[in-house]
Amino acid sequence: MKKNLFPLVAMFAGFTLVLISIAMSGNLMSFWSLSSLIITLVGSLCALSISYPLEDLKTIPAALRKITEDSEANLLNLVELFTELSRRARKDGLLALEDQLEDIEDEFIVRCVRMVIDGMEPEVIRNVMxxxxxxxxxxxxxxxxxxxxxxxxxxxxxxxxTLIGLIVMLAKLEDASAIGSGMAVALITTFYGAFFANLVLIPIATNLKIKTRTEIYRREMIVVGVLEIQAGTNPRVLEEIILTYLNPKERKAYAQMKLQTEAA
Incomplete structure (x- = not known):
């Protein structure tokens, strides 16, 4: 599957811009505190581990890989695939699709096509999917x-x-010179929390929501495509039906990809 590295590039750019802004305004090392980092990240991770079962937390690596998936290319390839499957089914019959299942990596498509080959009713296929x-x-x-x-x-x-830092600082009020530096260290943890939440964690959650919406939309396209193949719809008509699920930009990209394929 084609990768979309733009989210990672944007995240790296965000980190870089913040670091440059800090360097332009002061000393980078004044924003570094290992204890603050541990409290913010490790502490929140521990709380997260209490909130969710271990099996759910194990999905984090797979979710991180998902943010780089190129969903647009996926949809374009889907139109091409179902047009080809429709041509094969119209020419050689539904049983001929069995030979092409080995070349399809998407298990959802394979399951749908297998149900068609097995002669299940359209309503049964739709309900299961x-x-x-x-x-x-x-x-x-x-x-x-x-x-x-x-x-x-x-x-x-x-x-x-920050509260921990303030408590420690207030315990040393007799040393006036330590108040300024103590206050700075106390605020670093708040900075870390806001920084990681707004540049990394919440954007990843939003990205995953959009990816899920696209995946559900894609699977709805698959169900429609499979049912049209089962109904014996003309490949050209089926192609037009599935293209209605694409936005104008994606349709234009598909037309260009189709021209390149035909030229080759």
């Missing part, structure tokens, strides 16, 4: 909620770190 779509949506929502919750916990633990 709708249940599968709902299950996928619920499963993806777990990862979204994890990052959203983490984004809410990080600033809270940043505030806890």
């Amino acid at each position: 709708e249940i599968e779509i709902e299950t996928t949506q619920d499963r993806h929502k777990v990862a979204q909620d994890i990052f959203q919750t983490w984004g809410e916990l990080a600033p809270a633990f940043g505030m806890i770190g």
Whole structure:
């Protein structure tokens, strides 16, 4: 699957711009505190571990890989795939699709096509796949909620770190020279919490929500495409039906891709 590295580039750019702004205004090392980092990130991670089962937390790596998926290219390839499957089914019959299943990586498409080959009723196929779509949506929502919750916990633990720093500072009020530096250190944890929540955690949660919406939309396209193949719809008509799920930009990209394929 084609990768979209723009989210990672944007995140890196955000980190870089913040660091440059700090360097232009003062000393970078004055914004570094290992204890503050531990309180903010490790503390919020511990709270997250209390909130969610370990099995749910294990989905974090897979969710992080998902933010780089190129959903647009995925939709374009889907139109091309179902047009080809329709041509094959119209020419050689539905049973001929069995030979092409090995070349399809998407298990959802394979399941749909297998049900068509097995002669299941269209309503049965639609009902089964709708249940599968709902299950996928619920499963993806777990990862979204994890990052959203983490984004809410990080600033809270940043505030806890600030309170700890203020308590330590107030315990040393007899040393007036330590008040300024102590206040700076106390505020660093709040900075860390707001920084990671708003540049990393909450944006990842939003990205995953959009990816899930696109995936559900894509699976609805798959169900429609499979049912049209089962009904024996003309490949050209099927192509036009599936293209209605694409926005104008995606349709233009598909037309260009089709021209390049035909030219080759």
